[in-house]
Amino acid sequence: MEESPVRFDASGRLLAQEREGDNLPPLSxxxxxxxxxxxxxxxxxxxxxxxxxxxxxxxxxxxxxxxxxxxxxxxxxxxxxxxxxxxxxxxxxxxxxxxxxxxxxxxxxxxxxxxxxxxxxxGEGALMQLFEKLKAKLAAEGLFDPGKRRPIPMLPKVIGVVTSPTGAVIRDILHRLADRFPSHVLLWPVLVQGEGAAAQVATAVRGFGALPPDGPIPRPDVLIVARGGGSIEDLWTFNEESVVRAVAASPIPVISAVGHETDTTLCDFAADLRAPTPTAAAEMAVPVRAELIAGVTELDARMRRCLARGMERSKERLEAQRRLLPRPDVLLGQARQRSDDLAERLRRGLSHRLSGARHELADAAGALRPALLEAQIERGRNKLAGVRLSPILLERRLAEARRQLDGLARLAQSLNPDAPLKRGFARVMAGDRLIRTAREARVAGAVTLKFADGETAATISETVPEPRATPRPARKGQPAPIGQIDLFD
CATH class of the missing domain: 2.40.50.140 (Nucleic acid-binding proteins)
Structure with missing residues (x-):
């Protein structure tokens, strides 16, 4: 009997078997x-x-x-x-x-x-669409509001720079600062392109803002976020949302100097000031030292001339008033005669008093005995021994003295003539003379307005424009306040 080609295992499952001439073996x-x-x-x-x-x-x-x-x-x-x-x-x-x-x-x-x-x-169109989409989102949150931009300090003591330490940007900034006004520069090295660049730039901006004002590392007065030119892809780090938010939230004023003059990034909209180039950012951060020196020298000369003219006028007024005064002999004649009379009466009175005192001393000398004096001294010693200084009394006296001193300090602060300047008021001066009325201001013509942070010159116009500010409503029983006009309008 011929054997069947089909085979089964012990469980009855069909087993595969190779056939003669089969050239297609199974693959795993x-x-x-x-x-x-x-x-x-x-x-x-x-x-x-x-x-x-x-x-x-x-x-x-x-x-x-x-x-x-x-x-x-x-x-x-x-x-x-x-x-x-x-x-x-x-x-x-x-x-x-x-x-x-x-x-x-x-x-x-x-x-x-x-x-x-x-x-x-x-395509660049897609990148620009992403740019405009993110710009609209951040603008809706108010990150680009022009009203939030702060002025750049005129003379920053420390300047913080966020850029690559190996590029030409930092060398251009340092060279320009050295030419205009040598300053203390702190560099926070970061990547300006590629993976992790946006995180490093955002961390640097936040790190500068987190420095304490009186810490071992000086806190910058202004920040410069800078990078050289490139394509929109190369500059995309400064369009990242994390970088834009860090710049907008920085407690330190920020100058954005990314790319060339024709390049625009979202960091430019969030910064307090945009510079067309990194070199221009250095020029915006500090003034020209030579020009400042020349200006101060000119102001010093003007001040000296004003002081000299004021002293000459004061001498003229003093001389005119001296001529109107009566002669000293006329003014002092009666006083001299009365002084002589009083001196004579004083000599007689002293002589009489001395004589009476001698009689009293002679009467008392007979009653003085050492025993009486010793008894009185002993009573004084006993009384002194019973006196004990109490620290509580001294502390009360010191506390009372401190309260009086604090009160005097507050009174002195309230009477400080420069205190109102810090609240937005200004002092109007014409030379060394204080202007108190509008008529004096019109007569003077050119005046100086002194504010809390400095002085500026102004010219008084005869035409007074309508006040722009809305008058504050008057309290019950008080007249309505008059709105203050803008002297710079």
């Missing part, structure tokens, strides 16, 4: 996956692919996972941590990008994917 799953992987990578080892980002996710390891899609298909993608540093923008869902890489398979899930080596936005 791993072998098939490896062959597919080699075939796909050999055929699609370098491709450029355009699509829309979907499902962007950054893993804790630093790698990124995403999907690229269009209207008809979708492909998974992965970007290793080493390639992330070459992206000039922050990827997000919905961006239209062009990626370069190779197509491979992932045997663990039986799928194909693209390993991305570089990523670019699909």
């Amino acid at each position: 799953v791993t072998e098939l996956s490896s062959q597919l992987k080699r075939t796909v990578e050999d055929r699609f080892g370098h491709v450029r692919l355009r699509g829309e980002i979907s499902g962007w996710k950054r893993a804790a390891s630093g790698h990124a996972y995403l999907a690229l899609k269009d209207d008809g298909a979708l492909i998974d993608g992965v970007m290793w941590k080493g390639s992330m540093g070459r992206i000039a923008f922050a990827p997000e869902d919905g961006l239209d990008v062009i990626v370069t890489g190779k197509v491979t398979t992932y045997p663990g899930r039986s799928k194909y994917q693209i390993v991305i080596e570089s990523m670019e936005l699909a």
Whole structure:
């Protein structure tokens, strides 16, 4: 009887068996996956692919996972941590990008994917759309409000610079500061392009703002955030939301000097002042020292001339008043005669008093005995021994004296003529003369307005414009206040 070609195991399951002439041996799953992987990578080892980002996710390891899609298909993608540093923008869902890489398979899930080596936005128009989208978002939050911009200090003692330590930008800034007004510069070195650059710039701006004013590292009076020119992709670090928010929230005034004059970043809108170039930022941060010296010298000469004229006029007024005074002999004649009379009466009175005192001493001398004196001294010693100084009494006296001293200090502060200047008032002077009325101001013509932070010159016009400020409502029983006009209008 012929044996059947079909075989079964002990459990009754069908066993595979090789047939004579069969040249297609079975492959393992791993072998098939490896062959597919080699075939796909050999055929699609370098491709450029355009699509829309979907499902962007950054893993804790630093790698990124995403999907690229269009209207008809979708492909998974992965970007290793080493390639992330070459992206000039922050990827997000919905961006239209062009990626370069190779197509491979992932045997663990039986799928194909693209390993991305570089990523670019699909044209400058897409990058500008992202720019305008972020700009509108931050503007709606009020980060670009011009009313929040602060003035740059005229003479900063310390200048903080946030830029690359190896580029030409920091050398240009230091060279320009040395030419105009040598200053103390603190550099916070950062990357200005590539992965991690935005985080470093934002950290530097916040770090400068967190320095204590009286700490071991001096806190800058002004910050310069600078970078050289480049394409919009190169400057994209300064369009990142983290950098813009750090600049807008900085407690220190910020000058943005990113790129050239034609370049614009969101950091420029959030800063207190925009400079066309890093060199121009240094010029805006400090004045020209030689010009300041010349101006101070001129002001000193004007002050001396004013003092000299004031002294001459005072001498003339004093001389005119001296001529009107009566002669000293006429004024002092009666006083001299009365003084002589009193001197004579004083001599007689002293002589009479001395004689009476001698009689009293003679009468008392007979009653003086050592025993009486010793008894009185002993009573004084006993009385002195009973006196004990109490610390509580002294502390009360000291506390009372401190309260009186504090009261006098507050009174002196309230009477300080310069105190109202800190509350927004100004003192009007014509030379060394204080102007108290509008008529005196019109007669003087040119006046000096003294504020809390300095002085400025002004010219009084005969035409008084209508007050702009809305008068404060008067309290019950008081007249309505008159609005103050703007002298600079």
